[in-house]
Amino acid sequence: MKNIFNIAILPGDGIGPEVMSETYKILDVINKKFDFKIKTHEFDIGGIAFDKFGTPLPKETLDGCIKSDAILFGSVGGEKWTCLSRDKQPETGALLPLRRFFNLFMNIRPIKLNFALKQLSPLKKEIIKDGFDILCIRELIGGIYFGLPKGRNTFDKKNISAFDTEIYSTKEIERIANIAFQLSLKRRKLVFSIDKANVLESSSLWREVVTKVSKNFPEVKLIHLYVDNAAMQIIKNPNQFDVILCSNLFGDILSDECAMLTGSVGMLPSASLNKNFFGLFEPAGGSAPDLKGKNIANPIAQILSLALLCEYSLKLNYVAQFIELAVINTLKKGYRTLDISDGKNYITTKQMGDNIAQTLSEIIKS
Structure with a gap:
């Protein structure tokens, strides 16, 4: 050492x-x-x-x-x-x-309900009685935050439009998915992959690639959730979640939602890592x-x-x-x-x- x-x-x-x-x-x-x-x-x-x-x-x-x-x-x-x-x-x-x-x-954010502070959670007592321990894995350098092109169309000064591009490649999805599955092996062996595959083409690819990666981890259970349903389920029953795998945008939103369930975002750390x-x-x-x-x-x-x-x-x-x-x-x-x-x-x-x-x-x- x-x-x-x-x-x-x-x-x-x-x-x-x-x-x-x-x-x-x-x-x-x-x-x-x-x-x-x-x-x-x-x-x-x-x-x-x-x-x-x-x-x-x-x-x-x-x-x-x-x-x-x-x-x-x-x-x-x-x-x-x-x-x-x-x-x-x-x-x-x-x-x-x-x-x-x-x-x-990869961004890793552990989200645990500290029992000394469970009274601060905005959730009902019956929902948090067993606590929760969630690990949110967020892809961090792809997706809509980095996708090109982005910008504004200003040719019509009375009706300006702005645009951003959501883009993911197979390799980008594979590497973050592998991390999620590997970390799940040390936990409850349960991965929730979050997407909007019913609407977005990038999410459709995300779901396909994550499913393919999961075949290399037969002991881990994979569950796909649309992001709107995931947001609801996190409030309804956070204890059902173990590892949450998200794209950049969805991870940014859901990880903060999870954070506030503990009572204060001032309690939670995060790690942004390379290979x-x-x-x-x-x-x-x-x-x-x-x-x-x-x-x-x-x-x-x-x-x-x-x-x-x-x-x-x-x-x-x-x-x-x-x-x-x-x-x-x-x-x-x-x-x-x-x-x-x-x-x-x-x-x-x-x-x-x-x-x-x-x-x-x-x-x-x-």
Whole structure:
């Protein structure tokens, strides 16, 4: 095993720097408790990078990511930069190019109902009584977000039209489907593939290819669902789902729906990976500029993103398990940030980071 790991830290905009600061506390515990070191190298990205360098993805930042074993990402964007052209906006000019450059074709988002917080779920008690554990696998660098052509027809100024292209190839679908089936083998061996094959030609191909890939995994059960039915079934009975396999657009929507069933999107991490499991790890929520500087944002998603980084890119599964347990035990003690509290009794972003770090130290010591 390597003795030294290097990770690129990209705090970004909004609450990104605040919640990222709390992961440094976790890294400090890890570096003190184990016989390896995780070195961090921080770079600007997104809106703050544009303000400093005139680009949301500076060369120094990209070079730093190239030299790293993984990327820990905060969040980017805010109303301040929405007036910029798409290539200069934080999301489309930084995050999407990073995904494309490193070929991060799969997004993995674990969505679990923490029993310490089950009262926060918007679902009825009888629906969530058995909890749920969903793994959403989203294709990340294809589909309508990247398909060409896209643009606007402006020849009629009184009736402008805009267009985007949904496009998928056999190879793109095969590689993400293989990941979903492989990961399902470690779980309940159940894959729900989401499409709109009754309407979209790209979805028809998606269903054909996923079905073909499934033949290589006879022990895994494959279920096809139209996306509208899937959205309904997730609300009706989330516990029926195990691995959800989605295209880029459908995964973007359904993963956020699943996230809110846990009570707060501020609780959930995500991993964007390439075939070598080099990845970019980030919270499922956004930059929340309205919360910036108030010390009330929930840092748990950022901390759990670090856990995923340890698991997938650094291959330190036991460290990831320690971090996850520290979060669970901290919640069991009753500590809550504003978004998961009753609105009266809650602790600050920094206090939550302190408590998780202290709990992690105690767990490792025991």
